Amino acid sequence: xxxxxxxILLIALTAFMxxxxxxxVGGKETVGENVxxxxxxxxxxxxxxxxxxLGNIELGISEKEFNHLAASSFLHEIVSEENEPEFIExxxxxxxxxxxxFTDFHDGRGFIxxxxxxxxxEYATVRGLSVGDDVRKIYELYGAPLWEIxxxxxxxxxxxxxxxxxxxxxxxxxxxxxxxxxxx
Numbered sequence: 001x002x003x004x005x006x007x008i009l010l011i012a013l014t015a016f017m018x019x020x021x022x023x024x025v026g027g028k029e030t031v032g033e034n035v036x037x038x039x040x041x042x043x044x045x046x047x048x049x050x051x052x053x054l055g056n057i058e059l060g061i062s063e064k065e066f067n068h069l070a071a072s073s074f075l076h077e078i079v080s081e082e083n084e085p086e087f088i089e090x091x092x093x094x095x096x097x098x099x100x101x102f103t104d105f106h107d108g109r110g111f112i113x114x115x116x117x118x119x120x121x122e123y124a125t126v127r128g129l130s131v132g133d134d135v136r137k138i139y140e141l142y143g144a145p146l147w148e149i150x151x152x153x154x155x156x157x158x159x160x161x162x163x164x165x166x167x168x169x170x171x172x173x174x175x176x177x178x179x180x181x182x183x184x
Contacts, residue, residue: 047142047156047166052180054098054116055123059182063102063111070098096120097131101181115181125178129168133175138168152176 052059057070079091079099088104090111097120102111124130127141138154147155157165169177 047164049164049182051126052164052166052182053126054118054178054180057098057113057116057123059113059116059180061113062109063113066100066102066113070094070096091115096122098123099179115179117177117179119177123178125166125180129175129178131175131178135170135173135175138170138175142166142168 050058055070057066061069076092076094079093081090082088087106088111089101091099091101093099097118099117099119100113101115103114104111119131121131125141129137129141142154142156145154146157149155152170154168154170155165156168164182165180167179168175169179
């Protein structure tokens with residue numbers, strides 16, 4: 001038995017003993033809720049800044065623009081507000097399934113959208129991933145995650161000047177939430 005076969009057997013036994021089921025995702029073996037990837041998938045397909053959108057909402061826009069695009073008719077609630085010497089940050093939850101975090105860097109631009117999360121099928125990624133999609137579609141559209149998968153969470157991103165990230169949270173093999181952010 002070679003190392004690869006031994007590893008597959010070990011993971012399968014661990015999954016069996018813990019009640020998980022081995023499944024094949026994107027032609028590669030995974031265990032349970034995507035806890036362990038047995039074979040290396042192609043590295044993540046790079047995310048470009050212009051892809052950091054959910055629906056028609058792009059990161060870096062003003063709070064006023066965001067409200068015009070997505071939330072003008074939806075009530076929102078400020079979930080948290082943080083005042084630091086360098087910035088003020090506020091997170092708002094909207095009844096349409098969006099959660100937005102705005103930051104004011106005291107540079108005259110006002111509050112800017114730097115993080116956006118959706119639990120609504122209405123707001124797909126640029127590549128076409130939506131809440132409710134199967135985990136297989138994540139691999140098809142984005143490849144293997146850049147960072148490890150923990151409890152059904154997939155992280156993709158780059159660090160090229162601006163720090164960009166896409167996070168996809170799953171449950172029972174389906175996309176539950178999608179979040180994207182850019183630190184400026």
